[in-house]
Amino acid sequence: MLRFPRQLQRYDSAADCCDRLAQRLETHLRQWLSMPLALRRPLGLATGRTMEPLYAALVQRLMLWSAADLDELRQRWSSFNLDEYLGLPAGDPRRYSTYMSRHLGEPLQLPPETLHLPSGGAADAHGAAQAYAAELNACGGVGVQLLGLGNNGHVGFNEPPTTADQSCHVVDLSDATRRQNSALFGGDSAAVPAQAITLGLHEILAADEIHLVVTGAAKADILKRLLTLPAPQPGLPASWLLNHPCVWLWADADAMDPP
Ligand code: GLP
Numbered sequence: 226m227l228r229f230p231r232q233l234q235r236y237d238s239a240a241d242c243c244d245r246l247a248q249r250l251e252t253h254l255r256q257w258l259s260m261p262l263a264l265r266r267p268l269g270l271a272t273g274r275t276m277e278p279l280y281a282a283l284v285q286r287l288m289l290w291s292a293a294d295l296d297e298l299r300q301r302w303s304s305f306n307l308d309e310y311l312g313l314p315a316g317d318p319r320r321y322s323t324y325m326s327r328h329l330g331e332p333l334q335l336p337p338e339t340l341h342l343p344s345g346g347a348a349d350a351h352g353a354a355q356a357y358a359a360e361l362n363a364c365g366g367v368g369v370q371l372l373g374l375g376n377n378g379h380v381g382f383n384e385p386p387t388t389a390d391q392s393c394h395v396v397d398l399s400d401a402t403r404r405q406n407s408a409l410f411g412g413d414s415a416a417v418p419a420q421a422i423t424l425g426l427h428e429i430l431a432a433d434e435i436h437l438v439v440t441g442a443a444k445a446d447i448l449k450r451l452l453t454l455p456a457p458q459p460g461l462p463a464s465w466l467l468n469h470p471c472v473w474l475w476a477d478a479d480a481m482d483p484p
Pocket residue numbers: 271272273274275276307308372373374375380381382402406
């Protein structure tokens with residue numbers, strides 16, 4: 226029997242959805258700080274418009290912590306992002322590293338080196354993908370993983386078709402994905418980088434707990450496909466999550482119950 230999702234969290238609005246998930250992440254971070262060092266696995270973070278209200282809600286909550294607790298969080302922080310574009314210059318506002326600094330690193334004053342992302346500027350992109358996987362592995366792999374959902378079913382930048390055993394790799398982005406992400410590139414999908422580095426399903430499925438966030442009417446079709454699939458299939462990368470024992474789906478009414 227399919228266990229997917231283990232928990233369905235459905236809210237009327239994307240704001241409610243993100244606030245409740247932020248609450249859960251805050252609780253996780255509190256527990257995480259009290260764990261022995263050897264048991265603390267890094268947070269797995271995602272980018273995209275879906276995550277913006279989530280990070281805003283999380284920052285708002287964490288900024289209410291005492292100065293001592295916040296200091297400890299800053300000293301202990303360790304997160305690994307799913308993906309990064311290749312070929313954008315350092316500091317480019319459209320790089321995911323810039324996104325993470327803007328939405329999480331700067332507001333929380335986290336040491337920049339504790340927010341890990343694949344190296345989008347590396348001359349040897351394949352080597353950079355392998356090095357990123359090794360770095361994550363050396364930290365024990367991801368504990369709690371956040372995921373958004375691409376309109377074509379991608380998670381991270383795992384484009385269809387993809388298999389469950391694929392590790393961190395260089396990926397050619399599909400036309401659909403470049404179109405989906407073109408807003409930040411003046412609406413011109415040809416200006417969106419053609420390649421990226423992404424963690425694979427292998428690293429994603431190794432997380433203890435996965436939180437898939439799907440909001441907005443534009444995701445209703447792909448979410449319906451995902452929820453009605455009888456078994457994982459390479460053509461819908463997110464469907465490999467059906468094999469994971471602990472996926473929480475956080476969805477709003479627009480994505481879950483379209484008119
Ligand atoms: C992007 C990112 C993913 C993100 C997804 C959804 O291409 N690589 O990590 O989760 O697509 O993006 P959005 O939230 O903007 O719809």
